[in-house]
Amino acid sequence: xxxxxxxxxxxxxxxxxxxxxxxxxxxxxxxxxxxxxxxxxxxxxxxxxxxxxxxxxxxxxxxxxxxxxxxxxxxxxxxxxxxxxxxxxxxxxxxxxxxxxxxxxxx
Amino acid sequence: xxxxxxxxxxxxxxxxxxxxxxxxxxxxxxxxxxxxxxxxxxxxxxxxxxxxxxxxxxxxxxxxxxxxxxxxxxxxxxxxxxxxxxxxxxxxxxxxxxxxxxxxxxxxxxxxxxxxxxxxxxxxxxxxxxxxxxxxxxxxxxxxxxxxxxxxxxxxxxxxxxxxxxxxxxxxxxxxxxxxxxxxxxxxxxxxxxxxxxxxxxxxxxxxxxxxxxxxxxxxxxxxxxxxxxxxxxxxxxxxxxxxxxxxxxxxxxxxxxxxxxxxxxxxxxxxxxxxxxxxxxxxxxxxxxxxxxxxxxxxxxxxxxxxxxxxxxxxxxxxxxxxxxxxxxxxxxxxxxxxxxxxxxxxxxxxxxxxxxxxxxxxxxxxxxxxxxxxxxxxxxxxxxxxxxxxxxxxxxxxxxxxxxxxxxxxxxxxxxxxxxxxxxxxxxxxxxxxxxxxxxxxxxxxxxxxxxxxxxxxxxxxxxxxxxxxxxxxxxxxxxxxxxxxxxxxxxxxxxxxxxxxxxxxxxxxxxxxxxxxxxxxxxxxxxxxxxxxxxxxxxxxxxxxxxxxxxxxxxxxxxxxxxxxxxxxxxxxxxxxxxxxxxxxxxxxxxxxxxxxxxxxxxxxxxxxxxxxxxxxxxxxxxxxxxxxxxxx
Numbered sequence: 134x135x136x137x138x139x140x141x142x143x144x145x146x147x148x149x150x151x152x153x154x155x156x157x158x159x160x161x162x163x164x165x166x167x168x169x170x171x172x173x174x175x176x177x178x179x180x181x182x183x184x185x186x187x188x189x190x191x192x193x194x195x196x197x198x199x200x201x202x203x204x205x206x207x208x209x210x211x212x213x214x215x216x217x218x219x220x221x222x223x224x225x226x227x228x229x230x231x232x233x234x235x236x237x238x239x240x
Numbered sequence: 241x242x243x244x245x246x247x248x249x250x251x252x253x254x255x256x257x258x259x260x261x262x263x264x265x266x267x268x269x270x271x272x273x274x275x276x277x278x279x280x281x282x283x284x285x286x287x288x289x290x291x292x293x294x295x296x297x298x299x300x301x302x303x304x305x306x307x308x309x310x311x312x313x314x315x316x317x318x319x320x321x322x323x324x325x326x327x328x329x330x331x332x333x334x335x336x337x338x339x340x341x342x343x344x345x346x347x348x349x350x351x352x353x354x355x356x357x358x359x360x361x362x363x364x365x366x367x368x369x370x371x372x373x374x375x376x377x378x379x380x381x382x383x384x385x386x387x388x389x390x391x392x393x394x395x396x397x398x399x400x401x402x403x404x405x406x407x408x409x410x411x412x413x414x415x416x417x418x419x420x421x422x423x424x425x426x427x428x429x430x431x432x433x434x435x436x437x438x439x440x441x442x443x444x445x446x447x448x449x450x451x452x453x454x455x456x457x458x459x460x461x462x463x464x465x466x467x468x469x470x471x472x473x474x475x476x477x478x479x480x481x482x483x484x485x486x487x488x489x490x491x492x493x494x495x496x497x498x499x500x501x502x503x504x505x506x507x508x509x510x511x512x513x514x515x516x517x518x519x520x521x522x523x524x525x526x527x528x529x530x531x532x533x534x535x536x537x538x539x540x541x542x543x544x545x546x547x548x549x550x551x552x553x554x555x556x557x558x559x560x561x562x563x564x565x566x567x568x569x570x571x572x573x574x575x576x577x578x579x580x581x582x583x584x585x586x587x588x589x590x591x592x593x594x595x596x597x598x599x600x601x602x603x604x605x606x607x608x609x610x611x612x613x614x615x616x617x618x619x620x621x622x623x624x625x626x627x628x629x630x631x632x633x634x635x636x637x638x639x640x641x642x643x644x645x646x647x648x649x650x651x652x653x654x655x656x657x658x659x660x661x662x663x664x665x666x667x668x669x670x671x672x673x674x675x676x677x678x679x680x681x682x683x684x685x686x687x688x689x690x691x692x693x694x695x696x697x698x699x700x701x702x703x704x705x706x707x708x709x710x711x712x713x714x715x716x717x718x719x720x721x722x723x724x725x726x727x728x729x730x731x732x733x734x735x736x737x738x739x740x741x742x743x744x745x746x747x748x749x750x751x752x753x754x755x756x757x758x759x760x761x762x763x764x765x766x767x768x769x770x771x772x773x774x775x776x777x778x779x780x781x782x783x784x785x786x787x788x789x790x791x792x793x794x795x796x797x798x799x800x801x802x803x804x805x806x807x808x809x810x811x812x813x814x815x816x817x818x819x820x821x822x823x824x825x826x827x828x829x830x831x832x833x834x835x836x837x838x839x840x841x842x843x844x845x846x847x848x849x850x851x852x853x854x855x856x857x858x859x860x861x862x863x864x865x866x867x868x869x870x871x872x873x874x875x876x
Contacts (some may be wrong), residue, residue, distance in 0.1 A: 139869065141859040154865060161362045168362075169535065172355040176531055179348060179517035180524030187516050192478030193485045197344060198515055204351045205569045211358055212562045219558055226866040233868055 144233055153225040160218055168211055175204060274619035278420050281623040285457070285631050286434065292449045296442035303667040306443035307374035307646050308549040313448055315556040319563020322547050324451030326353070326538075326568055327458055328636040329411055329599075329629050330698055335572065336605075337598025339579020341493070341588050342520035343513075346579055349521065350572040352531045354565065356538035361561040364539040367717045367864035369548045369557040375643075376542050376709065377651035380716050383856035384724040389712075390655045392731045394647040396708050397542040399735060400701050401644035401678075402685070404543075405637060407697040409686030411599075412633035418595060419603060419626035424690055431630075432683035435638040439645070439675045444550060447638045454635045457628045459567065462574045465602070465625075468609040469581030484580050485511030489587040492791045494519070496798065499764050514583075526826050530699065533830035537702035540709030543643035554867050578602050585609070589794045596801070603629070641682060645674040696747035696827065700738065703829050707837035708734030715841045717864055720857050725848020726841040734837030741829035746822045748815040755809060758802040765799040 144150055179186060179197065186197030304310050313321070331353060338346030372379040376397055377390035409428055416427035438446045473480045484490060491510040495502040497519050502510060513519070521527050538544060548557045582591060582601040585608050594600035606625040610618030649670040654662045662670070712730045715722040742748075769792055776788045814820055826832075863869050 139859075141862050144862045144866075144868070145858040150862065150865070154861075157865065165359065165362050168355065168358045172352065172535065173528060173531060175348060175351060176521070176524055176527040179345075179521070180527070183517060187512075189512075193481040193512060193515060194478055195512075195515055197517055198347075198481075201344070201348050201351055202573070205354065205573060208354050208358060208565060208569060212361060212565050215361060216558065216562055219555075223555060229862075229866050230868050 139233060144229060147229065147232065149225065149232065150229050153222060153229065156225075157222055161215075164211055164215065168207070171207055172204065175200060271613060271619065274616065274623075275420075277616070277620050278623040278626065281620070281627045282420075282630065285627045289434075289438065289450045289453060289631065289634075292453065293438050293442040293446040296446035296449060299445050300441075300443040300668075303374075303650075303664050303671060305445060306668050306671050307642075307650065308546075309444040309448055311550060311552050313550040313556075315551060315559030316563055317448065317452060318547055318551050318556065318560035319567065320455045321448045321451040321550075322544065322560060322564035323567040323571070324453075324455035324458075324632075324635055325543055325547065325639045326564070327455060327571060327632065328408060329415060329632050330407070331572075331575075332458055332462075332632055333415070333599040333602055333629060334597065336575045336578040336582065337591065337595070337601040338520065339576060340582040340586070340591055340601040341598045342497075343490070343494075343580070343583075344515050344517050345520035347572075347576050348517060350575060352534040353538075354569045354572055355531075356534045356536075357561060357565045357568065359535055359539040360544065361558065361565065363714065363718075364545070365548050365557040365561050366554040368545055368713070369551065369554045370864045370867045371717065371860060372545070372549055374546075374549055374650050375646050376545055376713065377647060377655065379545075379713055380727055381655070383716065383853045383860050384722075384727050384850065385852065386660075387656050388724055389727045390651040392728050393709075393712070394651040396704070396731050396735055397647035397651075398644045398678075400540075400704050400709065401542060401640045401647075402681075403697045403701040403704065404541075405640045405644070405682050406685050406689055407694045407701070408633055408637050408640070409682055410689045410692065410694045412630075412637070413686055413690065415599060415633065416626075416630055418600065419622075419629065425687055428683060428686035431634050431637060432679055432686065434634045435641060435682075436676065436679040438634070438638045439642050439679065440672050443671070444546075444642060447635070447642050448547075448550060450631075450635045450638060454628070454631045455567065458632060459571060459574075461606075461625055461628050462571060462578060462602075465606055465609060465621075466574045466577045466581070469577055469585070469605070472585075480577075480580075481515065484584065485514065487511060487584045488787050488790070489589070490514050490580075490583050492787070492794060493583065493588040495791070496768075496794060499768075523826070525831065526828055529826050529828035529831035532834055533699065533702040533706045533828055535706075536710045536834060537704075537706035537830070540705035540713060541702075542647065542705075542709070543639040545713075546639075546643050546646065578605060581605055589790075589797060592801075593797065637682065641675055641678045644678045645671060648674040648678065693749060696742060699747075699828055700742050703738040703742070703833060704735050706830055707738045707833035708732075711834075711837040711841045715838075715845070717860070719845075720854075720861075721845050722841065723845045723848055723850035723853035725850065726843075726845030729844025730837050730841035733840035734833060737836050738829045738833040741824050741826075741833060743817050744819060744823035745827055745829065746825065747827050748817070748819070748822070749809075750815050750819065750821055751809045751812040752820055755806055758805045761802040762799050765795045765802070768795045769799075 178200065186195060186200070188196045190196060190199060300306050302310070331350070335346060335350045338349055340346070368379055371382050375393070377393040380389040380393050409431065412431050413424045413428040416422060416431070417424050438450050470480065473483050485508060488507070491507045494510040494513045498513070505513070547560070551557050551560055579601060582605040586601065586604045591598055591601045591604060594604060603622055603625045607613060607618045607622035610621035612618045649667065653670050653674070654660060654667050708731045711734060712727045715730070716727065772788050772792045772795065776785060776792070779785045779788060
């Protein structure tokens with residue numbers, strides 16, 4: 134599996150790869166942090182802000198129910214956002230891979 | 241292949257005989273005169289999966305085919321298969337049941353199971369696809385000492401899979417017994433034999449297709465039922481929930497749950513309370529602890545991670561998680577209607593009478609929607625839901641067995657015993673033999689654990705995955721200084737603390753506490769019956785009288801159940817590890833064990849020198865981010 138002709142350190146030091154890495158890390162962990170915080174607000178709110186959850190918004194539908202449903206929309210939204218952003222990452226990764234080919238690294 | 245074909249035919253015959261011919265111990269759900277419907281639907285679904293296995297068996301030639309379906313599964317297919325792996329009987333029947341019994345809390349509980357996939361999507365799926373080959377051990381072996389980390393990871397994989405497997409086998413045995421009335425042992429053996437047929441003959445190819453078929457059937461069954469429930473209430477959003485809060489079954493249930501606190505509440509307030517938090521999940525800290533185990537544990541589940549080795553590219557891995565999130569999330573939204581629908585149409589009293597965990601909510605709802613226990617359509621629908629639930633258990637168990645067997649054959653036998661020197665034919669044979677061993681083990685454990693409370697084992701599996709597997713995989717992939725020392729420390733500390741904390745937690749049965757709690761139920765029920773008697777004497781309206789009489793019946797039932805519970809405990813006074821009361825107050829150990837797992841990886845790595853882990857870092861990091869090197873490897 135290992136391909137000795139690829140200079141991994143050179144790719145790692147390549148500005149293109151550094152940029153991909155930096156953008157990816159910021160985007161992914163930022164989104165990850167947001168999703169974790171948003172999710173844990175649900176049980177925390179259910180425990181400590183029960184009165185807020187009880188407020189009726191639309192007939193019998195209350196804030197708590199809407200907040201729980203919003204979790205689904207937010208999760209899907211994150212997936213959608215990532216899918217869009219990831220195609221940019223894919224293009225950058227493809228360029229780096231081609232550069233590796235040019236160096237004669239990939240057979 | 242003709243030999244395996246005839247063996248498949250024999251297995252199909254044997255499985256069907258076990259299902260059809262076993263003398264019914266007792267029948268609860270399907271009446272005997274409609275039993276033929278159950279057998280017909282079961283035979284059709286089992287036959288379909290067996291046909292798929294037969295087709296798959298012809299395609300499984302190499303170890304790559306057996307472990308990873310040759311990397312030839314598409315993103316969409318893998319998305320359905322992940323959903324199939326994930327939507328176990330616990331979520332299909334369990335969450336619908338929780339919602340039918342506890343309303344809002346049941347629904348809130350389902351959210352964490354979906355959010356878990358954000359972790360899988362963002363930080364796990366693609367790097368794992370680019371770095372791994374067949375097992376979690378492969379990912380760790382990339383830069384750490386291969387033999388050492390494969391040994392520890394294999395043990396952890398087998399541990400997590402066995403916990404999950406035991407819960408599935410015992411739950412499945414009970415479920416099949418309740419649904420179609422065959423003996424517990426026969427159901428466990430039937431599940432085991434079918435699952436082994438899928439895995440041994442068809443490897444990952446058959447397991448993937450069985451998951452897909454089962455997930456499609458599950459979603460289809462739920463869609464039909466939700467349509468039928470909602471149809472009765474005119475497809476309105478607010479109107480539907482207005483019906484929920486106005487329902488006498490639900491109001492009586494909430495009154496029963498709240499006890500004295502419900503005395504001054506109007507029926508409308510009682511119904512509204514069903515849509516508010518706090519009826520089931522009493523401890524917020526425990527909730528957060530479970531949430532952590534779910535959000536981090538799913539991404540450390542061997543049978544879920546294994547699915548990413550079956551797709552050709554990192555892009556396909558990404559697509560598959562997005563599809564899985566759409567399917568799983570959509571399914572949980574449907575369960576909100578299944579659960580509340582069952583609460584209104586079947587009633588919490590009847591759901592509890594059929595199964596104390598609420599697992600029968602969806603099957604009983606199906607029976608009601610088809611026209612009730614005396615109708616042919618009702619029993620056909622019940623049979624269909626039962627068959628889907630059965631297929632669910634078999635499929636999930638198949639995925640788990642494959643994950644455990646791969647760790648055994650690929651990591652331990654080929655990687656350690658043979659020192660990576662095994663021919664492909666030898667490895668494929670070893671993988672089949674290991675599947676047989678794990679399968680036999682699963683059947684044995686399933687039979688031995690009859691009657692045990694295994695519900696906490698699912699939470700424990702997630703806790704171990706989140707405390708041991710996820711920290712080591714995540715830090716191997718993202719932390720430059722992570723090394724063999726950290727991986728070993730993380731796996732050992734994470735696994736042991738998670739298991740240790742559960743052993744001294746309230747999950748275990750503490751006979752003295754159970755007796756006290758049941759005694760309290762008997763007392764409150766008695767006083768409630770007394771109060772209702774007074775209400776009944778005062779009531780003039782026949783509708784009100786009927787409601788009160790129903791509530792009296794419910795209270796009497798609760799009393800009988802509590803008395804039976806006390807009788808069941810006998811003279812035991814201590815838990816499994818000899819405690820009278822729990823030492824650790826949380827049911828879910830994640831809050832403590834997950835940080836400890838991460839800390840162990842950090843400290844272990846800092847106190848250990850491993851040149852290979854440093855040398856391989858750049859290669860791992862470039863590969864995991866770009867897919868260079870791997871993209872060609874899978875294209876065969």
